[in-house]
Amino acid sequence: MKKSVIVASAALALVGQVRSVLAEPGRHERVTPVFSAAIPNVTGKSLVSAVVDYPPGAKSPPHRHAASAFVYAFVVSGAVRSQVGDAPARVYRAGESFSEPPGAHHATSENASDTEPARLLAVFILDTDDHPLTTPDP
Template sequence: MKKFLCSLVLAALPLQVASADSQQHPHGSGGVKVTLVYEHQLPGMPNKSIKGVLVEYEPGGVNPAHTHARSALIYATVLEGAVLNQLNGGPIRTFTKGQNFTELPGDRHDVSANASETEPAKLLAVFVVDTDDTVLTTPIER
């Protein structure tokens, strides 16, 4: 499974430059831009799709705490800079360019932020998700 997900991420990386027809998602706040850059139904897996989401953090950018679609398995790779990440109340971890992390269905994403106040950061989140799940991220009310 890990080899399969790595292949999916590598296949989606060139899509980070997509812009004109990218779908913008306004749920980001505090200097975060989220863009759907890729979407494709998975052959041989009824009702399953892969969706690539580019997350761009301005210096000091913070995405609010959130959950993802219940079916979502996410493999995220940092493309630029450093990103702070906390899942399910666990430790806050810093991931730098080239490093990756996985989010499992039902995980709570407590911290999603740029680790730098002076440099931007980017990550590509590759979702394997039910095709009917159109809302990929839901902010947590605090």
């Protein structure tokens, strides 16, 4: 029981890092943590998810996620322009998804529209003790 409490506490700390690193209402996206839990049948791994709201024209700063993080992103509404690694930037519309391998550089993540909002669900699978979850480029 004590180990699960420690794991849950670490996962919640990761969620807090998502909010503190990325959330800048009015200038960039708004990140809302929605779920965090240790994966019970995969020792040392956690699942963390967040909803990312992009006001019209908003963008995230270029960044990397925790070295162990595999990221799955699903566009809930609107359209999101994303560029991961050396791949060209692409616009993903509601119902489409993409992923980021561990260690990838996320050079572009932004609302593709200057007039309509966009919403993205980001799901991270990562080592429970891998911090911080997101690091903006220097």
